[in-house]
Structure formats: C-alpha cells, structure tokens
Amino acid sequence: MDCTYDEDVCCCTLNKAFGFRPKVAIALISNLGSASEVFRLSGKDLDRLLGKDSAARAMICGKSLSESRKELDSLYSQGCSFTYYGAKDYPGLLKECEDPPVGLYVKSVSSPDNIFRKNPAIAIVGTRDISDYGREWCRKITGSVCRAEPAPAIVSGLALGTDVTAHATALEHGAPTIAVMATGIDSVYPARHAGIARRIASTPGCALITDYPPGTAPLQINFLRRNRIIAGLGRATLLIESKAKGGGMLTARLAFSYSRDVFALPGRIDDIRSQGCNILIKEKIAEPILSEAWLVQNIGLKLKDTGNSPDPADEVRSVYSGKFGKDKIGILAGIVLCIRTRRGITVEELAADAGLSYKETLEYTALLESDGIIYTDLQQRCYIRLK
Secondary structure, eight states: OOGGGOHHHHHHHHHHHTTTOHHHHHHHHHHHSSHHHHTTSOHHHHHHHHOTTOHHHHHSSHHHHHHHHHHHHHHHHTTEEEEETTSTTSOHHHHTSSSOOSEEEEESSSOHHHHHSSSOEEEEEOOSSOOHHHHHHHHHHHHHHHTEESOOEEEEOOOTTHHHHHHHHHHHTTOOEEEEOSSOTTOOSSGGGHHHHHHHHHSTTOEEEESSOTTOOOOHHHHHHHHHHHHHHOSEEEEOOOOSSSHHHHHHHHHHHTTOEEEEOOOOTTOGGGHHHHHHHHTTSSEEOOOHHHHHHHTTOEESOOSOOOOHHHHHHHHHBTTBOHHHHHHHHHHHHHHHHSTTEEHHHHHHHHTOOHHHHHHHHHHHHHTTSEEEOTTOEEEEOOO
16 A cells, blocks of 8 residues: 555544544544545545535645655654544544544653553643632642542643643642643743643653644634543543633533533632633532542542641641751741631731741741742742642
C-alpha cells in the first residue's frame, strides 16, 4: 500500500478537513471501515457525499496527504505523537462521545497508551478570574483527588486561574495531568504558562494535547471546540468557580450531555464567580461538592489516607518542638489557627488579631512560610499551604 494511505496520515488530513464537523468524518470512517478508504473513493463519489464546492472535499486529495505526511514526520522527529480515531491508544471515553476529534496531537515523554489508558481521568475546570476561595478549594480538591486510588489524571485547559492551579497541584502531588490546548502543539497560550507546559510535557504520564494542527493561533472559537475534549476525556467534571456564562459552564454542560458525572463547588449567592456553580446545582446538572472525602467517594475512587487531615497547629508544634520555647510555639500556632479561620487575612490584620506588632507578625509569617506551613501572596494575604 502506498505510504500516503497510512491510517495516521489519512486521519490527520481528515482531522484538518473536518475539524469543526468531526461527526461527518467519523461517519465516513465508520461506514467505510477506515480513514484510508475515504481517500480511495472516486471523485464522483466524493462529490455526491460532500458536494463539489465543499472545502473538505477539496482537501481529500494527494497533495493534502503529502502535506500531512511531512507534518507528522516532523512532529515524530521532535518526540511528539499522533493518535487517531480507531487506534488502540485513542482515549476510550473520548471515543464514546458523539463528536470526538478524528486525531489528537500529543506532546509527552510517555506514549499515548500510557497517558490515556493507564489512569482514569477527572476534568477540573473553572473561571480564569478565580477568587481566593476558589483557588484554595481548587488546590484542596485537586490534592484529594490526586491522593485517591487509583490515581487519576487531572485534565484541564492550561488557562489562567482554575486550570493552571489544577495542573500545578497535580504536579506537586506527583499525579499525571493532561493539558488540552486551543492552539497547535507547537505553541502555548497564554505564553506565561510556557514553563508549566514544559514541566507537563517532560513528566512521565503527563501530556499536552490538541486536535489543532501546528501553527493554529488561539482564536476565541478554538476554545469552545477544545472544551468538548476536556469534557470527553474525564469520567467526571468538577466545576470550581464560574460566572453564569463561561467556558467552565460549557464544559460542565457538555460533560452532562455525554452522561458523565458533574460536580460543582457551591459558593455565596452574591458572588458572581459562584453563580454558574449554583445554577448547575439548582438545575440538577451538578452535584454540590460537600467535602473532599465525599467527592472522592462519589467519583468512584478511594482515598489512600482515610485518617483526618492534619491540624496545622499540630504541625507547628511538631516542626518547632525543641527549637523554640513553649511561648513562641504558642504564638506561631495561634497565628496559623487565625489564618486557617480567616483565609486571605493580611499580615496587618493578623497583627491586630494576634496582638502583635506588624514587624513581629511579619517575622513570624516569614518563618512559617519558609518552613512550608503557610504562604503569602503579593498583597501579603496569608493562606495555609495545603499538603
């Protein structure tokens, strides 16, 4: 058989021809038995099936196959992979959706089979404009899911806010994570996430994936198409925060349409970033996330550690016992308990609550942060560092 009729090359070409209409390509492949058979159809048959003036019809030709062959050979030489509808390493859950992509470009040190078929996958999505409450609970929820058995892959979209928080937390816990991009595999958007993208691509079991060919720019419409892959890969989708309209809401609704479980983090009724979550809960599309243990159990996993979460004040006593006297340890423990009660409290507010000077409080928080018990942001707001 001519090498230009290799199944990966044919699927790559059909993926570009029918990117926004994957159902048409899947129907052709299913009815004819393979993607290569599409390219063996006569011009008359193609005109009858697709129409003479179809842009996709014009791409089903030898020139397009040659371009796809060169594209894939170049990507393969760079360590990238390409999996396609019908291949053994194509994601099983994604194939069950009504509009799966014909092909997926994969950038990883692992094979597609180890990425997509070794671990169950959980999608975690939400707003780019994440609140302190959302960021803390995204880290907490992602961490709990990562500690479950079997360890799932965390799927998200590499965007600002919720997505990057979920990816980073998964990496911190040594869990696999998959970033679904709205660009070609050769670029990262936003550019500021190039560093974490490199970490994902170079960590075994993790991957950057996209159904867009190299050179694709981050157009707004591309993100809508990308969301169906995030929803389709996961056995469940978790919505952390979202306005009434947004990409996270679309992904959650898509997951529900695919008969997947959807969970949402409840929020204050006057918080615009919780409106979407509260709406999905009201519409019975999503179950409210009641606790970390409850969530892990209800997505069909089991926590490795069934004990209670460690008390940060107990951690303070453990870390500093023998180093400082009881009085100083008591002050440090009191500061930690105050931060736990009032997430996002500033150093200045903390000083007033603890009855300390600003300078003393700054020294204590710097000590706690250096030992990994708390962390502070650029506005000097304090948070417990989640383990």
